[in-house]
Amino acid sequence: MPAESSPEPSLTPADVKKVALLGRLALSGAELKNLTAELSQIVGFVSQLAAVDTDAVEPLAHPLDAQNVFREDEPAASLPTSEALRSAPRQDGECFLVPAVLGDSGSA
Amino acid sequence: MTAASPPFTTVIGLEVHVQLQTKTKLFCGCVTTFGSPPNTQVCPTCLGLPGSLPVMNRCAFELALRAALALNCKIAAFTKWDRKNYFYPDLPKGYQISQFDLPFSYDGHLEVSDPKGAFEPRRVGIIRVHLEEDAGKSMHDEAAGTADSRIDLNRTGTPLCEIVTQPDIRSPQEARAWLNELKLLLVYLGVSDCNMQEGSLRVDANVNLHIPQDDGRIAKTPIVEIKNMNSFRSVERALAYEAERQWGEWQATAAELGSMPKQTRGWDDAAGITRGQRHKEESSDYRYFPEPDLVPVTVTDDQVAAIRASMGEPPAVLRQTLESRWEISAYDADVLVNQGKELVGYFEELATLVGEGKAASNWMQQDVLRCLNERGGAIADFPVRPTAVADIIGRIKQGDFDTSRGREIFAEVLETGKPVADVVAGMGIAAVDDSELKALCAELISANPKIVADVQGGKEQAAGGLIGQAKKKNPNVNPGKVRAMVLELIRSMS
Numbered sequence: 001m002p003a004e005s006s007p008e009p010s011l012t013p014a015d016v017k018k019v020a021l022l023g024r025l026a027l028s029g030a031e032l033k034n035l036t037a038e039l040s041q042i043v044g045f046v047s048q049l050a051a052v053d054t055d056a057v058e059p060l061a062h063p064l065d066a067q068n069v070f071r072e073d074e075p076a077a078s079l080p081t082s083e084a085l086r087s088a089p090r091q092d093g094e095c096f097l098v099p100a101v102l103g104d105s106g107s108a
Numbered sequence: 109m110t111a112a113s114p115p116f117t118t119v120i121g122l123e124v125h126v127q128l129q130t131k132t133k134l135f136c137g138c139v140t141t142f143g144s145p146p147n148t149q150v151c152p153t154c155l156g157l158p159g160s161l162p163v164m165n166r167c168a169f170e171l172a173l174r175a176a177l178a179l180n181c182k183i184a185a186f187t188k189w190d191r192k193n194y195f196y197p198d199l200p201k202g203y204q205i206s207q208f209d210l211p212f213s214y215d216g217h218l219e220v221s222d223p224k225g226a227f228e229p230r231r232v233g234i235i236r237v238h239l240e241e242d243a244g245k246s247m248h249d250e251a252a253g254t255a256d257s258r259i260d261l262n263r264t265g266t267p268l269c270e271i272v273t274q275p276d277i278r279s280p281q282e283a284r285a286w287l288n289e290l291k292l293l294l295v296y297l298g299v300s301d302c303n304m305q306e307g308s309l310r311v312d313a314n315v316n317l318h319i320p321q322d323d324g325r326i327a328k329t330p331i332v333e334i335k336n337m338n339s340f341r342s343v344e345r346a347l348a349y350e351a352e353r354q355w356g357e358w359q360a361t362a363a364e365l366g367s368m369p370k371q372t373r374g375w376d377d378a379a380g381i382t383r384g385q386r387h388k389e390e391s392s393d394y395r396y397f398p399e400p401d402l403v404p405v406t407v408t409d410d411q412v413a414a415i416r417a418s419m420g421e422p423p424a425v426l427r428q429t430l431e432s433r434w435e436i437s438a439y440d441a442d443v444l445v446n447q448g449k450e451l452v453g454y455f456e457e458l459a460t461l462v463g464e465g466k467a468a469s470n471w472m473q474q475d476v477l478r479c480l481n482e483r484g485g486a487i488a489d490f491p492v493r494p495t496a497v498a499d500i501i502g503r504i505k506q507g508d509f510d511t512s513r514g515r516e517i518f519a520e521v522l523e524t525g526k527p528v529a530d531v532v533a534g535m536g537i538a539a540v541d542d543s544e545l546k547a548l549c550a551e552l553i554s555a556n557p558k559i560v561a562d563v564q565g566g567k568e569q570a571a572g573g574l575i576g577q578a579k580k581k582n583p584n585v586n587p588g589k590v591r592a593m594v595l596e597l598i599r600s601m602s
Contacts, residue, residue: 022393024195061188061210066403073130073167076137076151084150084261087157094146095258098197101246 011040116317116358118351120283121275124290125268126300127242127308128171134241134267135162135205142306146260154265156201161401168267169239169405172212173415175269175299176237178422181216183412189239189399197259198244206270208396211238212407218293219424220286223442227282233274242266263307269299275314280347287311287340288446292423296449304339311343316365317354328365329354334382336374346375350382426452434465443473451477451487454494461498467505471497475518492522499528508532510586540585548585549593552577553601563598571595
C-alpha cells in the first residue's frame with residue numbers, strides 16, 4: 001500500500017502517449033486507457049520510496065561494489081559476416097536491410 | 109569596432125567528436141580499422157546481442173584522460189556511464205553508452221591565437237569531455253530508388269571523445285582556427301588521427317546572434333545547431349552563412365531565443381547554404397539512466413600525474429620552446445609547429461647541426477617545406493635528411509658558394525639522392541680563390557667603363573651589373589665577394 005505521506009501519482013493518457021512514441025509503440029485507444037491505469041499503479045507502488053529520508057544517503061551509481069574493470073586494447077576475433085547477419089529479418093549478405101532511412105542520423 | 113562591423117555579435121559553441129586511436133572498440137575486441145568490408149568487424153557485444161556484456165578498453169580511457177588533461181580539464185575522481193535511449197537502425201542496442209551527469213572531465217579551456225593577428229587571442233572554455241561509443245553507418249542509395257537502407261555496424265562501439273565548448277567563439281574564422289588548434293593538439297598527443305574524411309573528427313556548431321538594442325538590452329536570436337560539415341573550411345563557411353541568415357530572419361521576424369524549439373540545420377556544401385532539419389528532442393527524451401553493465405571508474409591523483417608526465421609538450425608550449433631555444437620569430441615557430449611533431453623533430457635536428465635556428469628555419473620554410481608539399485608524403489620519407497641540408501648551409505657559411513647556388517645543390521640532392529659532396533663536385537662547384545676572383549673582376553672593370561664611372565659618381569648599386577656578368581663567366585663565384593672586390597678595385601683606381 002502506498003504510504004499515506006506520498007500523494008497518489010497519476011499519469012495522464014498524454015504522458016503514456018509520449019512514452020509510447022519514444023518506445024516506438026503504436027497503441028490503440030483501449031490499450032492507451034488500460035496502460036494509463038496500469039502504469040499509474042506501478043508508478044504509485046514505486047513512489048512509496050519517496051517516503052524514505054535519503055538526505056544522508058549517497059546516490060548509488062551501481063549495485064555492485066566493484067570499480068575499475070578494464071580490458072586491455074587487444075584484438076579478438078570478430079564474427080564471420082554470415083554469422084553476424086544470420087538472425088537479421090532481412091539482409092543482403094553484406095549488410096542488414098531496414099526500411100529506408102532518410103535524413104540525418106540521430107546518433108552520437 | 110570598425111564601421112564595417114556587423115551590428116551584432118556572433119556567438120558560437122562547438123561540439124566535437126574525435127575517434128580515439130585504439131586498436132579495438134570501446135567495449136569489445138573488434139578492431140576499428142577504417143574501410144573494411146561491411147559487417148566484418150562485429151561481435152555479439154557491439155551487435156547488442158542478448159547476453160553479451162561490455163568491458164571498458166583501458167587504452168581508450170587513458171587516451172580520453174590525456175585529451176582532457178591537454179584541454180586543461182578537471183578530472184573527476186569518480187565517473188560512471190549512462191544509457192542514452194533512442195531508436196535508430198545504426199544503433200543495434202537501442203541505446204548508446206555515454207556519460208550524462210558524471211562525465212570523467214569538465215571545466216577546461218584551449219586558447220587559440222593568430223600569429224598574424226587576424227583576431228585577438230581567444231580562450232575557449234570547455235564545458236566537458238566525455239567518453240562514449242559510436243554508432244554504425246546507414247547507407248541509402250536514393251538514386252536507385254530502392255526502399256531499403258543498408259546498415260554496416262563496423263563502426264558501432266568505436267571509442268569517441270565528445271568535447272563540448274562554452275559559447276565563447278566570436279567569429280567563423282575563430283571557429284576554424286580553434287578547430288585547427290584542437291586537431292593539432294590531439295594529433296601531437298597521439299589521442300586521435302583527427303582524419304575528417306574517415307570520420308575520426310566530426311563537428312557540430314551551435315550559433316546565434318547577440319544584437320544590442322536601443323534601450324541597452326541585448327536581443328538573442330534562437331540557437332541553431334549546424335550539422336553535416338565535412339571540413340574546417342565548411343565549418344567556417346556554414347557559420348558565416350548562418351550568421352547572415354539569422355540576421356535576415358531577425359530583421360524579418362524579430363524572433364528571439366525561447367520563442368521556438370532549438371532548430372537543427374544541415375550544411376549543404378555544394379549549395380553553400382544550411383537547410384532546416386528536425387526539431388531537436390528535449391534531452392529528457394533520451395531517458396538517460398545509469399548503465400548497469402559497466403561499473404564506475406575511479407581516478408587517483410597519481411594516475412593523473414603519470415598520464416600528465418607521459419604527454420609531452422603540447423603545441424602551444426612547443427611554439428614558445430622553439431622561439432626561445434632557437435631564437436626564431438613567433439610566426440616561424442607557428443609555421444613549424446603547425447606542420448606536426450615529425451617536422452619539428454627534423455627542424456631541431458637541422459638547427460642543432462647548423463648551430464643556430466634562423467638559417468635552419470629559413471631553409472625549412474623556403475626549401476624543405478616547399479619541396480615536401482610539391483612531392484607530397486611524410487617528412488620521415490623526405491629524401492634530403494637534416495645532415496645534408498646542414499652540410500649545404502655550412503658550405504654557404506664558409507663562402508664556398510652563395511644561397512642560390514645552395515638551392516640548386518639542394519634540388520639536385522633531392523633529385524638524384526647523391527651525397528652533397530658528390531653533387532658539389534659533379535656540378536663543378538669549387539671555391540673560387542681570391543687571385544682568380546681578382547683577375548675576373550679586373551677584367552670586367554676594364555670592359556665596363558660606364559659602370560665604373562657610375563660607381564665613382566656615387567652610384568654604388570651600379571656594381572650590380574658586374575655581378576651578373578661575373579656569374580656568367582664563372583657560376584661558382586660568390587656574388588657578395590664579387591661586389592666587395594669590384595668596389596675595392598674601383599676605389600683603388602681613383
